[in-house]
Amino acid sequence: MSKRWARTVALCKLLPLPGTVLMLVAAFGGLGPLWPAGLAVWVAGVAALFVRVRPTPREPxxxxxxxxxxxxxxxxxxxxxxxxxxxxxxxxxxxxxxxxxxxxxxxxxxxxxxxxxxxxxxxxxxxxxxxxxxxxxxxxxxxxxxxxxxxxxxxxxxxxxxxxxxxxxxxxxxxxxxxxxxxxxxxxxxxxxxxxxxxxxxxxxxxxxxxxxxxxxxxxxxxxxxxxxxxxxxxxxxxxxxxxxxxxxxxxxxxxxxxxxxxxxxxxxxxxxxxxxxxxxxxxx
CATH class of the missing domain: 2.70.70.10 (Glucose Permease (Domain IIA))
Structure with a gap:
């Protein structure tokens, strides 16, 4: 697994929180268009949680x-x-x-x-x-x-x-x-x-x-x-x-x-x- 891909997955695992915040803001703040964006961010973050990132073997x-x-x-x-x-x-x-x-x-x-x-x-x-x-x-x-x-x-x-x-x-x-x-x-x-x-x-x-x-x-x-x-x-x-x-x-x-x-x-x-x-x-x- 390339380092770039591994870093991307690691960062995506942080997305459920901002996705949830966006959906809450859309639901209670009257900003309806933000809800699909928040859902997309949340789904991407949850999906990343199931991606296994294995470090590249290297000498200690x-x-x-x-x-x-x-x-x-x-x-x-x-x-x-x-x-x-x-x-x-x-x-x-x-x-x-x-x-x-x-x-x-x-x-x-x-x-x-x-x-x-x-x-x-x-x-x-x-x-x-x-x-x-x-x-x-x-x-x-x-x-x-x-x-x-x-x-x-x-x-x-x-x-x-x-x-x-x-x-x-x-x-x-x-x-x-x-x-x-x-x-x-x-x-x-x-x-x-x-x-x-x-x-x-x-x-x-x-x-x-x-x-x-x-x-x-x-x-x-x-x-x-x-x-x-x-x-x-x-x-x-x-x-x-x-x-x-x-x-x-x-x-x-x-x-x-x-x-x-x-x-x-x-x-x-x-x-x-x-x-x-x-x-x-x-x-x-």
Whole structure:
């Protein structure tokens, strides 16, 4: 499938909302001629939802892990593709990283019903440093979204599902919360999302080096608890981007060195002295 066709389908999937708005305006605003146009837009958008977009196979890009310490990989492309259930917004190979320093118990994504929500400061990942995974130039920084209470209880998850639908109506920025997008040397873009409000240390146009701290882990956007959402994509705009596969250059599992993509919700550790990948075309494999 060509990139142009894939991008067209991705954009068409956003049409049901404006189509519905046009039909409502026509019905209640006395603008009858708009109703057929709204219906056509709505039908095109719904039809696009049933078109399967498969990413073009390509070699993974080697990057440096954006975190340090002990973490758990959730919604990992090592477990399924697309990792988040959709190809939209360049998320095909996205991964969620949750800080879990407790070696005595397993990480649980959903707790019992009480308490229904907790402050983000109650989680060990909140405020942890986030590092640039690649060498490149920052092209977008969003830093003003608030860090909300958790959605990791049974009622919280239900609320998160409804909240996610509402957030999506306002575009991917509301879903991602505070985020940073980096144009990678050699091509492609790295995105890190759900960052802590006001923690971004970089601005658009600034050059960064892999391993340099650029922000902190937060709980902004469509997030159940503080974590780092990381993905690679082939365009800077989430609406038109296609996901790109990646591999971490180094991490450890049970003390043994690994490389690739962690998965299976198995804890992994990134040493504070983790090396950074080679720059330029060599990193692309």
């Amino acid at each position: 890009v080697e990057v440096s892990p954006p975190v340090r310490g002990r973490w758990v990989a959730v919604n990992s492309p090592a477990d399924r593709v697309p990792s988040h259930g959709v190809h939209a917004y360049g998320q095909t190979y996205a991964i969620d990283l949750v800080h879990h320093p407790d070696t005595e118990r397993e990480w649980q994504g959903v707790r019992a019903a009480w308490p229904p929500a907790r402050r983000p400061e109650r989680f060990p990942g909140f405020g942890r440093p986030v590092f640039a995974p690649v060498d490149g130039v920052v092209v977008r920084v969003r830093r003003r979204s608030r860090d909300h209470w958790s959605r990791d209880s049974v009622p919280g998850v239900i609320y998160l599902l409804v909240e996610g639908i509402v957030r999506e109506l306002f575009g991917p920025g509301r879903l991602l919360g505070n985020h940073i997008v980096i144009a990678m040397d050699g091509g492609g873009y790295a995105a890190l999302a759900h960052l802590r409000r006001g923690s971004a240390r970089v601005t658009a146009g600034q050059r960064v080096t892999a391993g340099e701290q650029i922000a902190e882990c937060g709980n902004s956007g469509n997030s159940s608890e503080p974590h780092v959402h990381f993905q690679l994509m082939d365009a800077p705009h989430f609406l038109a981007a296609l996901g790109m596969p990646f591999r971490f250059d180094r991490f450890e599992i049970d003390g043994g060195p690994e490389a690739g993509v962690p998965g299976g919700r198995r804890p992994f550790t990134v040493p504070s002295s983790a090396p950074t990948p080679e720059t330029g075309a060599d990193r692309r494999g």
